[in-house]
Amino acid sequence: MLNFTVGPVMSDPDVIEVANHSTPYFRTPEFSEVMLENERLMLEFLNAPPDSRAVFLTASGTGSMESVVMNVLNDSDKIIVINGGSFGHRFVELCELHKRNFTQVKCEFGHQLVREQLEGLENYTALLINMHETSSGVLYDMEMVAGFCRVNNILLIVDAISAFIADPIDMTAFGAAVVIAGSQKALAVQPGISFIVFSPEAIERVGNNPETCMYLSLRQALMNGKRGQTPFTPAVTTLLQINTRLHQISNSGGILQERKKIASVAKDFRSSIKDLPFELVSEFPSNAVTCLRPIHGGAKKIVRILRDEYQIWVCPNSGEMADVVFRIGHIGYITHEDNHKLIDALYDMNRRGLL
């Protein structure tokens, strides 16, 4: 099967090979070394400010989102949540569950967030945003958001789980306090690990906030991470794969080169399907995903036929958008030929009157 979903995605053969062994014991200086290197490379790739830290949680991306809501924010925060789809909605649900004081700014599906929507929220203390709202494919205007947070002294927390590597992120330029990412999106490693990068200000907050959980305690994660360890048994193999992949990126021109690759796959796909009966859902797409609205409807059927008759996975949407749109991921180990197999399959379906 060719996998064009938004994660887990296809991995490089060298990364797959790492998982082809028994899991090594991890309370060792060698594994600590790997972890410290993972942290260092992550800080470098995100251009984190001096004295930032990164921790790796054995949890999917949502685990890191939840731990940030629990450990970085507190009862006295007034929080803005940008909600333009299912991932924005997830932050809303987390804030509700953990009884945070928040206001949501809703964006219509596929629409950009504009400055006017933040009017009147200048006295808030924190802002939660999914840099790329993966359900609609929108890449938010981070320059505008970062500027708003900077002038109003608002703590900027960025879920970059699907934007990391695919889209330009510069933690220093954004002035972001927290950036969250995960193993199974553009990093293209098996699922199981998500990571959180903290600015010194965010580290201080974690230290001052009460500890209200054990497994997702960021105070414990930060403390153990100093010696390259985790409080509990981590997804060791996934962390070893992450190390291989980070080295690979570093040795083949760095994160910029990797982003160019993803952007060119996305561009090739978008320009090749212009003659097909699809509408692009967003004018502000991330490089990671193209969200398509079939003009004649039937998104679910298209996803099913691609799977059953062409051995290609694309990503269905959920909820009320399930039969209205579907998504093509451009992340992971996708070759030019793979990309054209997908494009050819879509043209073939069009010839057969199936679009």
Ligand SMILES: *Cc1c(COP(=O)(O)O)cnc(C)c1O
């Ligand atoms: C994939 C994703 C997540 C996390 O999803 P998990 O299934 O918990 O890994 C969170 N936010 C965004 C924007 C994502 O794309």
